[in-house]
Every structure is written in structure tokens, then in C-alpha cells.
Amino acid sequence: MSEPRQSVSLTVNEERHDVTVPNRKHLADILREDLGFTGVHVGCEHGVCGACTVRIDGAITRSCLVFGVQADGAEIETIEYLSAQSETRDLVDTFVAENALQCGFCTPGMVISAAALLAETPDPTREEVRAYLSGNYCRCTGYQAIVDAVMMTAAGRRAAKGERA
Amino acid sequence: MSKQILRAPIGQSAPRERARRFATGRGRYTDDAASLRGLHAAFVRSPIARGDILEIDCDAARDMDGVVAVLTHADIAGRYRPWRAGNALLPEMKAPEQHALPPSRVNYVGEPLAMVVATSRALAEDAAEQVFADIDPLDAVADIETALAPDSPLIHEDCGSNLCVSLTSGNGKFGADFEDADLVIEDTLDFGRHTACPLETRSMLAEYDPGSEVLTLRISHQCPHQLQAELAKILGLGQHRLRVISEDVGGAYGLKQQLYQEDVLVCLAAMQTGRPVRFVADRLEAFASDNHAREHRVSARIAVRKDGRITGFELDDLFPIGAYPQYPRTSLGEGNHVLRMSAAGYDIADFRSRLRLLFQNKALIGHYRSVGHPVACAITEHMVDRAAAALGLAPETIRLRNFLSDDSYPRETPTGVHLHYLSQHACLDRLLADMDIAALRSEQAKLRGQGICRGIGIASFVELTGTGNGFYGPGGIDVSGQDGCTLKMEPSGHVRCMPSVTDQGQGTDTGIAQIVASVLGLEVADIRVLSGDSEITPHGGGAWASRGISTGGEAAWQAAQTLREQLLLVAGHLHQRDPATLELTEGHVVDASGAQITTISEVAHICYFRHDLLPDDMPTELMVTRHAVPRAQLFQATNGIQAAYVEVDTDTGFTRLLGHWVVHDGGTLINPKLVEEQIRGGVVQGLGAALLEEIRYDEDGQLLTATMADYLVPMASDVPDIQVSHVTSGTAEGALGAKGVGEAGVAGASGAVLNAVNDALGPFGATVRQMPISPRTVLTALRAAAASATTPPFEDAP
Numbered sequence: 001m002s003e004p005r006q007s008v009s010l011t012v013n014e015e016r017h018d019v020t021v022p023n024r025k026h027l028a029d030i031l032r033e034d035l036g037f038t039g040v041h042v043g044c045e046h047g048v049c050g051a052c053t054v055r056i057d058g059a060i061t062r063s064c065l066v067f068g069v070q071a072d073g074a075e076i077e078t079i080e081y082l083s084a085q086s087e088t089r090d091l092v093d094t095f096v097a098e099n100a101l102q103c104g105f106c107t108p109g110m111v112i113s114a115a116a117l118l119a120e121t122p123d124p125t126r127e128e129v130r131a132y133l134s135g136n137y138c139r140c141t142g143y144q145a146i147v148d149a150v151m152m153t154a155a156g157r158r159a160a161k162g163e164r165a
Numbered sequence: 166m167s168k169q170i171l172r173a174p175i176g177q178s179a180p181r182e183r184a185r186r187f188a189t190g191r192g193r194y195t196d197d198a199a200s201l202r203g204l205h206a207a208f209v210r211s212p213i214a215r216g217d218i219l220e221i222d223c224d225a226a227r228d229m230d231g232v233v234a235v236l237t238h239a240d241i242a243g244r245y246r247p248w249r250a251g252n253a254l255l256p257e258m259k260a261p262e263q264h265a266l267p268p269s270r271v272n273y274v275g276e277p278l279a280m281v282v283a284t285s286r287a288l289a290e291d292a293a294e295q296v297f298a299d300i301d302p303l304d305a306v307a308d309i310e311t312a313l314a315p316d317s318p319l320i321h322e323d324c325g326s327n328l329c330v331s332l333t334s335g336n337g338k339f340g341a342d343f344e345d346a347d348l349v350i351e352d353t354l355d356f357g358r359h360t361a362c363p364l365e366t367r368s369m370l371a372e373y374d375p376g377s378e379v380l381t382l383r384i385s386h387q388c389p390h391q392l393q394a395e396l397a398k399i400l401g402l403g404q405h406r407l408r409v410i411s412e413d414v415g416g417a418y419g420l421k422q423q424l425y426q427e428d429v430l431v432c433l434a435a436m437q438t439g440r441p442v443r444f445v446a447d448r449l450e451a452f453a454s455d456n457h458a459r460e461h462r463v464s465a466r467i468a469v470r471k472d473g474r475i476t477g478f479e480l481d482d483l484f485p486i487g488a489y490p491q492y493p494r495t496s497l498g499e500g501n502h503v504l505r506m507s508a509a510g511y512d513i514a515d516f517r518s519r520l521r522l523l524f525q526n527k528a529l530i531g532h533y534r535s536v537g538h539p540v541a542c543a544i545t546e547h548m549v550d551r552a553a554a555a556l557g558l559a560p561e562t563i564r565l566r567n568f569l570s571d572d573s574y575p576r577e578t579p580t581g582v583h584l585h586y587l588s589q590h591a592c593l594d595r596l597l598a599d600m601d602i603a604a605l606r607s608e609q610a611k612l613r614g615q616g617i618c619r620g621i622g623i624a625s626f627v628e629l630t631g632t633g634n635g636f637y638g639p640g641g642i643d644v645s646g647q648d649g650c651t652l653k654m655e656p657s658g659h660v661r662c663m664p665s666v667t668d669q670g671q672g673t674d675t676g677i678a679q680i681v682a683s684v685l686g687l688e689v690a691d692i693r694v695l696s697g698d699s700e701i702t703p704h705g706g707g708a709w710a711s712r713g714i715s716t717g718g719e720a721a722w723q724a725a726q727t728l729r730e731q732l733l734l735v736a737g738h739l740h741q742r743d744p745a746t747l748e749l750t751e752g753h754v755v756d757a758s759g760a761q762i763t764t765i766s767e768v769a770h771i772c773y774f775r776h777d778l779l780p781d782d783m784p785t786e787l788m789v790t791r792h793a794v795p796r797a798q799l800f801q802a803t804n805g806i807q808a809a810y811v812e813v814d815t816d817t818g819f820t821r822l823l824g825h826w827v828v829h830d831g832g833t834l835i836n837p838k839l840v841e842e843q844i845r846g847g848v849v850q851g852l853g854a855a856l857l858e859e860i861r862y863d864e865d866g867q868l869l870t871a872t873m874a875d876y877l878v879p880m881a882s883d884v885p886d887i888q889v890s891h892v893t894s895g896t897a898e899g900a901l902g903a904k905g906v907g908e909a910g911v912a913g914a915s916g917a918v919l920n921a922v923n924d925a926l927g928p929f930g931a932t933v934r935q936m937p938i939s940p941r942t943v944l945t946a947l948r949a950a951a952a953s954a955t956t957p958p959f960e961d962a963p
Binding site: 002025032036038039043044045046051079080083092094096097099101104105107108111125126130131133134135136137140142144147162 | 189
């Protein structure tokens with residue numbers, strides 16, 4: 001018996017992809033294996049570590065907990081795209097400057113979550129950053145440089161806004 | 166030619182090229198590599214801890230959709246050489262034979278029994294579920310206390326005992342009474358079983374080209390040359406026909422340092438099928454089959470005089486290593502380091518220690534970052550604090566009275582470790598200033614009055630880094646303590662740099678580039694570092710024992726110096742100057758006055774294309790390889806100290822971390838930011854060990870912690886900001902003066918937290934003796950103290 005399959009249409013990073021995939025295949029695996037978005041990382045496959053975080057229709061989501069067929073018709077954004085957008089580039093630059101990553105495996109998910117935090121809360125406290133990012137595990141950095149990078153990005157954005165005002 | 170002083174970009178916090186790639190989703194981790202006609206492996210793993218294999222029926226699985234091969238022991242026997250993890254320096258150590266798949270007996274839950282290779286991982290898993298393994302269960306050895314009992318089952322009958330090896334060391338007689346003691350305190354600490362838990366699980370992709378008979382293994386690993394050497398032996402291939410590539414590695418921390426059965430099996434499957442074979446462990450497989458770490462029961466006795474002098478220290482470490490010693494390094498290093506590092510920074514006349522490694526029907530225990538150090542630090546510093554409390558001394562006072570004197574170096578420890586210099590006094594002074602100990606104690610006292618229970622803990626540690634060839638090489642284990650670096654200057658004057666040391670996020674590549682740039686008068690961006698490929702880099706150790714800069718950086722420095730001399734020789738001839746008067750700076754050759762004579766790129770260009778301008782006998786080699794290995798001492802020993810400030814909720818048992826401080830002696834800091842982030846990351850792994858992390862098995866050896874919701878690693882909200890300061894002292898060898906920094910964070914963090922929690926619980930008369938310090942551990946200690954409060958204890962024993 002061959003695996004039940006279904007065709008799905010995904011818009012990933014503004015480009016439409018029509019793929020036929022096994023019904024049981026996670027979105028994370030489809031993004032990686034079928035479409036080549038290897039910036040999506042699979043760390044635990046049970047929704048704990050946050051490495052597979054992507055944006056689906058604008059909301060941050062664990063792509064290991066979504067079947068591909070569930071995402072039919074959805075607009076998906078991955079780190080490859082988000083890191084190049086002007087709204088996130090300052091955050092990415094600050095992550096690099098502050099060494100807010102070591103092995104880098106958690107980083108795509110961490111950056112996407114941090115971007116969502118800053119969109120919701122432009123002026124967070126360190127405690128708020130730590131609480132918001134608690135769903136993204138990092139085994140290397142000890143988190144402090146990540147918190148620093150988010151705080152500095154927030155401060156930079158406020159300063160830029162002040163200059164424009 | 167004059168020796169250069171260290172100059173920029175050494176000492177600058179240059180950003181990492183890899184970080185830019187990673188943050189934009191451009192990492193190249195093992196599973197990111199595409200493969201045409203690739204196959205996927207899944208494993209049938211033992212569901213029980215110990216049993217005899219009666220039959221493995223693969224017929225149904227072989228007929229399934231997408232299945233290309235199903236392999237059991239019978240299918241692969243004779244196609245590889247089994248291995249034994251021993252060390253020739255310790256012939257009495259038991260080294261049972263290990264197989265890629267077991268011939269007759271399973272010895273732990275998660276041990277691979279059969280391998281399924283199919284066109285997708287999902288189909289391979291489907292087929293693995295249809296493999297029927299008939300196993301006759303046997304009683305498991307899953308308890309450290311009963312493993313040595315006469316009636317205990319033997320895990321390896323041919324070994325005759327569940328004792329893998331027993332060692333003693335020190336300068337006193339183990340078990341003898343202490344002389345010259347006013348007080349002897351005994352205690353026992355239990356350390357939980359951990360695992361390094363990198364976010365990227367073990368991953369590998371093997372491809373075999375029968376035309377050239379070359380096997381290429383992409384694998385998430387720290388030590389590609391070591392793996393190349395081992396797989397060549399096991400598979401019967403020449404080392405030159407095995408290429409091991411570990412490009413980007415999503416966390417390793419010692420877990421990706423050994424040989425695993427799956428490494429051999431994917432190679433065998435690739436050679437058999439002629440197709441690429443990939444294996445990426447899922448998280449359950451990772452918890453069941455990755456090397457675990459720690460788990461010690463350590464008993465200690467400390468002898469002190471009334472004046473606060475420690476006169477004796479004895480340590481007895483019971484260390485259950487799982488079903489086999491890890492291969493090829495064995496599991497001895499962890500226990501050996503506990504013996505070596507315990508009390509190593511204190512001036513103690515009578516030090517003795519014993520180590521016993523036990524077999525258990527559990528996954529193997531191997532290396533995890535800061536091998537042995539956190540255990541040595543915690544037991545030592547716990548005992549020192551207990552002695553201080555008994556004598557009514559402040560923790561810093563008893564340490565100052567017993568630290569090795571600053572003017573006593575160089576010296577050897579009672580276990581034979583050479584200490585060039587330790588900066589313990591300077592580190593303690595700095596720590597007390599950084600944490601403002603007086604203010605902190607005053608706050609603690611004030612809050613105690615309000616029923617808030619806070620504690621301050623200090624833990625000093627000695628640390629072994631940059632290990633040379635002393636244990637593995639003479640022990641018959643092909644693990645390199647030497648590291649090399651190849652530099653190739655292109656005709657443009659840019660440099661390709663190929664170090665044997667590897668980078669799993671530490672920033673080693675960047676540090677090496679800074680060293681090369683410093684010597685050659687170039688920018689970091691002019692240096693492209695290519696590491697983690699056994700086919701292009703010199704043979705070397707890779708990543709272990711904090712060698713990236715202390716050893717690998719030294720090799721890069723030497724290679725760059727040789728290249729520099731070559732460039733200056735040619736430039737001197739071309740411009741009729743004495744090379745000794747010339748220097749390389751900002752991409753130029755300059756004279757003693759700083760005037761620019763020519764560019765580096767012009768000299769490089771001439772070395773490749775314009776031999777007509779040079780004498781026939783003038784060398785023009787712009788490709789250089791140099792190796793470095795510590796020779797004067799086996800370890801580059803250094804030191805540091807940490808402090809933790811915690812709040813314990815005596816109703817719920819929860820411990821909250823409020824502050825953490827580190828002072829460390831890393832010698833010359835090539836890139837201060839990367840050093841500090843190494844230390845912070847290590848501290849948080851140690852905080853996880855102190856409060857959260859534990860792999861648990863039941864009494865039958867069944868694994869209980871199978872997901873990341875069971876095995877808790879620290880989250881951002883669990884940990885405080887960590888203040889890191891540096892003290893810098895010199896090294897015995899090497900031009901750079903850099904010491905290892907990777908172990909320091911883990912080494913002291915858990916000991917500091919243990920002492921802080923016990924400081925918090927002191928007023929209740931309670932003592933915690935177990936890590937992780939779970940809420941239950943705290944409440945149990947409080948209840949035990951409350952129960953014994955009515956009847957005063959007879960003695961100071963636990």
C-alpha cells in the first residue's frame with residue numbers, strides 16, 4: 001500500500017508552490033525536503049524547542065506541529081525571506097553583532113519569535129523578552145546575548161523613530 | 166626576523182562570518198545537504214534493558230513499500246571489525262567487544278537491533294515497526310549500589326564483574342585515618358545523569374563511490390579526523406579514501422565526539438546499496454541512544470584544623486558508565502578528571518581518591534563539556550563550605566586560608582597535574598568586588614527577617630584545557646592532541662586558512678582568522694577559514710578540551726609567521742632591503758619608519774607569476790602548514806571562580822536564580838566577546854545541571870525521560886544575567902598565551918548553585934546533597950531537617 005498523498009498549494013516567501021505530499025508529512029519537512037528551505041530547523045518534532053518556527057498567515061507557528069495538508073492555501077514566511085526584509089534586518093544585524101547565536105540551530109526560530117515580540121511590544125523589559133522567548137530553546141548562548149540583541153534592536157528602533165519625528 | 170607583539174585584530178570582538186550565515190537561514194548542517202536517489206535509515210531499537218535475542222524476523226519489513234534493505238547482525242557480520250574501548254595504559258580496565266548490531270544480547274533500552282533503509286524516513290519507520298524482535302528478557306543491572314553485589318547479574322559475563330575499572334590516586338593512603346585534624350566531616354553527593362542535548366540531533370549522510378573506492382561521510386561531529394581514522398580501521402578502508410565532513414554543527418558539547426553504531430551502519434548501507442544513506446536521529450532516539458553524562462555518587466571526607474587549615478581530603482567516586490565504555494576515548498576521562506581536579510587548587514598535605522567505573526544496563530555515559538570538572542568542583546566546594554560552617558568561618562575566608570600560594574608555582578598537584586600558575590587569589594578578590602559581597606549579605610540578612618530565604622554560594626575551580634598527547638596516544642587511542650593549520654595565500658594576497666580544529670559555534674574560525682590577520686597585517690575579511698573537512702585540513706584533534714585557540718590558534722600563529730617571513734624575504738629582495746627591517750601592516754610591506762614599500766598582494770602576485778624577477782634559489786612557497794602540540798605539560802591548567810545568588814521558596818521548594826558571577830583566567834583573549842559568550846553559555850548548561858536536567862530510568866532500566874518536556878533544559882526565563890570578568894596570567898608554552906575557555910562556565914556553575922541553596926537552607930539546618938536540586942529535593946531536605954531538629958544529631962555524617 002502506498003502512502004496516501006494530496007496536492008497542496010503553499011505560498012512560501014511570496015512564491016507559489018504546488019506539491020503533492022504524503023498526508024502525514026509535517027510542514028517543516030515539506031519546507032525543508034520538498035522546497036529546499038533548509039533554514040527551517042527540526043529540533044524536537046514535538047513542539048517544545050521552537051527551532052522550526054515560521055510565520056503562517058502572519059502568525060508565528062511551529063511548523064513541526066502542522067501537517068502540510070493543513071497549510072493548503074496558506075502564506076508562509078521563513079527565515080530566508082524574513083531576514084532579508086527591512087522590518088527584520090536590524091534585528092538580524094544586531095544578533096550577529098552581539099554574537100546572540102553560536103551553533104545557529106535555534107537562530108531562525110529565535111529571530112522570528114523575537115521579531116514577533118518587537119512587533120507586539122516595541123519597548124519590552126528584559127524580563128518580558130525572556131518570558132516571550134521561553135518557547136525557543138538555545139543550548140549554546142545562555143540567552144543573555146539574545147536578550148541584549150532584542151533590547152538593542154528595540155532601542156535602535158525607538159531612536160530612529162525619534163529622529164524621524 | 167623579529168618576533169611580533171600581539172596586535173589587532175587580536176583582542177578585538179570581531180563578529181563571526183558563520184553567525185551571519187546562520188542568522189539568515191544559510192547554515193549548512195548535515196541534513197541540509199541534498200542527495201540524488203538518497204535513502205533514509207530508521208532503526209529497530211531494544212525496548213528492554215537486558216535480554217537474549219532469540220530471533221529477528223525481517224521478512225515482512227523487507228517486502229514493504231520503499232524498503233531497499235533491512236540489516237541485522239547476520240547481514241553485516243564480517244563486513245566490519247568490532248571494537249573495544251580500552252586504554253593500553255590501563256590493561257586491567259575491562260573493554261568488552263562492541264558491535265554495530267548486537268549478535269546475541271541487548272544491553273540497554275534504545276540499543277540498535279536492526280537497520281531499515283528505505284526511500285523516505287517515514288517508510289523506513291513503517292518497516293521498522295514490522296520487524297519482529299523476539300527477545301528473552303533478563304534481569305537488568307540498573308542500580309549503582311547493587312551492581313557490585315556478589316549475586317548481581319553480570320552485564321558482560323566474559324569480564325567477570327560489573328566493575329569496569331578501579332583507580333586510586335593522590336599522595337595519601339585511601340581509607341586511612343587523617344592525622345593532624347581537629348575535625349573530620351563526611352558527606353555524599355549524588356549527581357544526576359545528564360545529556361548534552363544539542364538542538365541538532367546526531368545526523369549523517371554517507372555516500373560511497375565504488376569507482377574511486379571513496380567513502381564520504383557528512384556528519385554532525387566535532388572530530389572529523391578521529392572519525393576518519395576509526396572508520397578506516399572498522400571498515401577496512403585506507404584513511405585517504407575516507408572523507409569526513411562536519412561543516413556546520415548544531416551543537417555538540419562533547420556528545421558528538423565519539424563513534425556511534427549508526428555511524429558505522431550508514432557507511433555499510435551506503436557501500437552495500439551504492440546510494441547515499443542518511444540518518445537523522447529523532448528526539449526520542451537522541452535521549453535513548455546519545456551518550457549521556459555525569460551521574461556520580463561521590464563520598465568525601467575533609468579534615469580541618471581549628472585555624473581553618475585543610476589538612477586532608479578524601480574522595481570516593483562511584484561512576485556508572487552504562488553498558489559499555491564509549492569508543493574510542495573510553496569513559497574514563499570523566500572520572501579521571503574528578504580525581505585530578507578535586508581540591509586541586511588547595512594546599513592539602515594528604516589527598517587521596519578512588520574511582521570505580523561500573524557497568525549498567527543503560528545508555529553509555531561519555532563526554533559532556535567540562536568533563537569531570539563540575540563534579541570535582543561541586544564536591545570540593547561543598548565540603549569546603551561545610552568545613553567553613555563547622556568552624557564559623559566565611560566561605561571566602563576558608564578559601565583564602567587554603568588556596569595554593571601565589572608564589573608556589575610552578576608546582577604539581579598530588580595527582581600529578583602540572584600547574585604553571587593559578588590566579589585564584591586575584592580571581593576571588595575580583596569576584597567579591599563584582600558581586601559586592603557585603604551589600605549582598607546585608608540584603609540577604611534583611612530579607613531573612615521578612616521570611617524570604619536567599620543564599621549566596623561561591624565555587625572555585627581548576628580547569629584542564631588544551632590537552633596534549635599523553636593519555637590517548639600512549640594508550641593506543643588515535644585521538645590527536647596535536648593540531649595543525651594550513652594557510653594558502655592566493656595571488657591576490659587573500660588567504661585560505663584550513664585549521665584542523667573545528668567550530669560548532671564557539672567562534673574558533675573567527676579567532677583563528679584574527680590570529681592570521683594579526684600576523685600578516687590583513688583584515689579578518691581577507692582570511693577565509695575552511696574547517697571541518699578531513700580531506701582538506703591537516704590531521705588534528707578537532708574540538709575537545711578547549712583546544713581551538715590554545716592549540717589550534719598556536720598552529721595558525723606559527724603558520725602565519727612562516728608565511729610572513731616568506732613574504733618579507735621576497736619583498737626585501739625586490740626592494741633591496743634587509744627583511745629584518747620590514748613589517749606587514751594594513752595590507753602593505755612597510756619599513757622601520759612605517760613607510761609603505763609595496764603591497765602584500767603585489768608580493769604574492771610575484772611569487773606566483775614573476776619568477777623572472779627573483780633569483781633561482783629564492784623560495785616562493787605561499788602555502789604553509791604548521792602543527793602545534795603541548796609538550797611541556799599534558800594539560801594547560803587554569804582556574805576561575807563563580808558565585809550564585811538564589812532565592813528558595815521553602816513552601817514549594819522552587820529555587821529561583823537571581824544573579825550569577827564568573828571570574829576566569831583565560832590568558833590572552835583573542836576575541837573577548839566570544840570568550841564571554843562561551844562562558845555564559847557554559848554557565849547556563851551548568852545551571853541546568855544544578856536545577857533541571859536529569860535522564861531518569863526506572864528500576865528495570867526503562868527510560869523515563871523521552872521528550873524535551875521530560876528532560877528540562879534551561880529556558881530564557883529560567884536564568885539570570887551573568888556577569889563575566891577576566892584575570893589574565895601567563896602560560897608555560899606558546900607564543901599567544903591563550904588558554905582554553907570552553908569548560909569554565911559549566912565547571913563552576915552547579916557547585917555555586919548548590920552552595921547557594923545550602924546557604925539559603927542553613928538557618929533551617931537543612932542540606933541538599935543531590936543535583937538536580939528539584940523542588941522535591943529541597944522539600945525532602947527541609948522535612949528531614951525538621952524531623953531531626955528535636956533530637957540533635959550525634960555526628961556530622963549525612
